[in-house]
Amino acid sequence: MLAYIWAEDSAHHIGINGRLPWHLPNDLAYFKRQTSGHPMIMGKKTFDSFPKLLPGRLHVILTHSVECEKEYADNDQVVVVHNENALRKWLEEHDSEITFVIGGASLFKMFKDDVDLLYVTKIKEKFDADTTMPDLDMDRFALKYEEKGTTDEKNQYQHTFFVYERK
Template sequence: MITYVWAEDKKHQIGYQGRLPWHLPADLKYFKSQTMGHPILMGRKTFDSLPHILPGRHHLVLTHSQDFKNKYKDNQQVTVFLNKKELYTYLEKNNDEDICAIGGVSIFKILLDKVDCLKKTAIDASFKADTVMPQIDYSKFVLIKEEKHEADNKNEYAYSFLTYVRKDKDHG
């Protein structure tokens, strides 16, 4: 099963200069709770944006860089794929695992037909950004959970945690 885990603003923006455009501690806590114990799938730029290898999660990274693959070949917490075919083979062999795709745009785009669950943090604000979430056909999903939160002394913006599941579970 593939789950997207991401945060976006009111304009569906997700990044600015390789980083999140906002600071929302509740979203970081939510991200950790949703991904802990699951493999996290990302592109190399998203991997590079992490502060370090995140504990308790196997990192799956798609890149074209053989040097990057060589750098992590002995690291048990990181598996590197050099192309979509390698990635798809891994996903087929591990389709009973809940794999969390966390970005960037290229990862979200290539898995649009394969994603089973969407876990979105919708931030009720707009930010300066240079990266937009690919368009998702929400008519193919049903909203099963919504948690609304107002801004508070730790979280400057109102936000909602939204969970969607694909209506047609037989999507290949």
């Protein structure tokens, strides 16, 4: 089962210079809770934005980089695939579990007709950004869960967590 997880601002922005445009610890904790124990598919830029490998999750990286493959060849926490066909083959072999697509935008576009679950944090602010979430046909999804996030000293932006399931 394929799931997307991302956070976006009121203009559907999701990134700037390979990073999140905001700092929202509640969303980072939500991301960790949802993805722990599940494989995560990402592009190389998304992977490079992490300070280190995230514990308890398989990192499936779509990249043309042979160096990346060599660097993680002996690491059972990383799988490197070099094209969409190889990634789709990997997904077929792991279809029984929830696999999260975590970015970037090109991966969200690639699988928009295949995704079953959407985990989105909507932030009620607009930020400078250079990356926008691709349009998804939301008529094909039903709201399954909604929770307003807590705003406090560390989480300064109003935000809500949503989960949608394909109808």
